[in-house]
Amino acid sequence: MYDGAFGDRLGRSFQLNNPPVLRSQTRRGVRLAVTELRIDQVGYGMTSPMGSDDAYLVCLNLRKQSTHELWCDGRSVCSTSYEGGTTYVLDLRRDPIAYIGDPLHSLYFYMPRQAIVEARDELGTKSTVDLAIQPGDCLRDSIVNSIGQTLLPIFDKAAAANQALVDHLLQGLCAYMASTYGGSSTRPDIVRGALAPWQQRLTTQMMRERIFEGISINELAEACGLSAGALARGFKKSTGLSPHQWLLSRRVDLALDLMTDPDISLAEIAFNAGFSDQSHFSRVFMQRMGVAPGAWRKSLANNKRVEAA
Incomplete structure (x- = not known):
């Protein structure tokens, strides 16, 4: 059964076994998670599909990547490099896969759109529930980076003893992403002759x-x-x-x-x-x-x- 792009399911997309993961849920019971992935080899190659899901992966890059290419819906959408400390967003409705050329260390925050809906309801806003970040856009966001850096040491500790802090940070990040980046869909403008x-x-x-x-x-x-x-x-x-x-x-x-x-x-x-x-x-x-x-x-x-x- 598909269980969301986090933990072991996400690890399999990168050929990693049982990566560290921290879990939480919203007040309405929507699952949230963050997975830490490390790849030490150079020229790793292509990831496997991450699974189609009505959710986002908010990726905090902890290590520079000089070669990185992203495919969505079966076509290349960007080929670029990114610096450590930057963030990009993957829309799991678009079947993303990536080419990884350099050693990787990243945190992947699993954020269903249902959780964004809930956050926006609690914030009292009326706009749409997509994150208005285009595929391949890298942001230097100090809030995302600070939350990720705070969570990093917890992966090596007893998660249960720090669950209240994990809940606070993951739910807080969801509310932050909804209020800061919520807006129009991340999907590009409709191409002439394409399907609606x-x-x-x-x-x-x-x-x-x-x-x-x-x-x-x-x-x-x-x-x-x-x-x-x-x-x-x-x-x-x-x-x-x-x-x-x-x-x-x-x-x-x-x-x-x-x-x-x-x-x-x-x-x-x-x-x-x-x-x-x-x-x-x-x-x-x-x-x-x-x-x-x-x-x-x-x-x-x-x-x-x-x-x-």
Whole structure:
């Protein structure tokens, strides 16, 4: 079951096992968390998908990255460097993945939009509940940095003894982000010929619900009030992928989660992720990740042995 992009779930996206995590929740019971991730190697490469979720990751970079590229919705949105002490935001509705070139040390604050809604209700504001920060924009925010630096020592202590402080800081950060950066959606302006935002959300949701059996272009088009051709062209313009390619990419996301279990064979993974057979799975996986499934799984096992040593 998908449990949010924090802790072990987020760690798997970076091929890290059981990273330190601190958890809290809002007064209405919405989950908040912050995960500390460290990668000491140079040229780490691509992360795995972080999971599609109606939430943000607020990332505090504790170490400089001279090479960093971000993809959202299957297309590159920025290629830049960033300094230590800066912050950027990932919208998990956009399936972000990243290329990491330098050793990394960052804190990733998991912040569902429900929590931002709650914070804005408590603040008595009426504006929208998106964070108005474009993908790839790096901010030097002293409040985010101070909260992160205060939390850092707690990862090495008994979290339960400091839970009240963790609650205060994570809930306070959520309220701060809502009041300071709340505004229009982080999504870019609609590209001419692309789907409207509601059409893109509807089609991707329908495909997620039919990830195993698939869904026809005609069904997607009818739901959006478009012809099949207009739907296909608009979807490609919006995401950089055809609907079929997008669906295959989500099946690879599911397979990546399943591959962390060493007791499941690749043939079983292919079947459970919705591929017609292992050969089809291997071809699609190679196109998406650049390596064969067996090589990817071997790298996961090697990383776990290194961590355990």
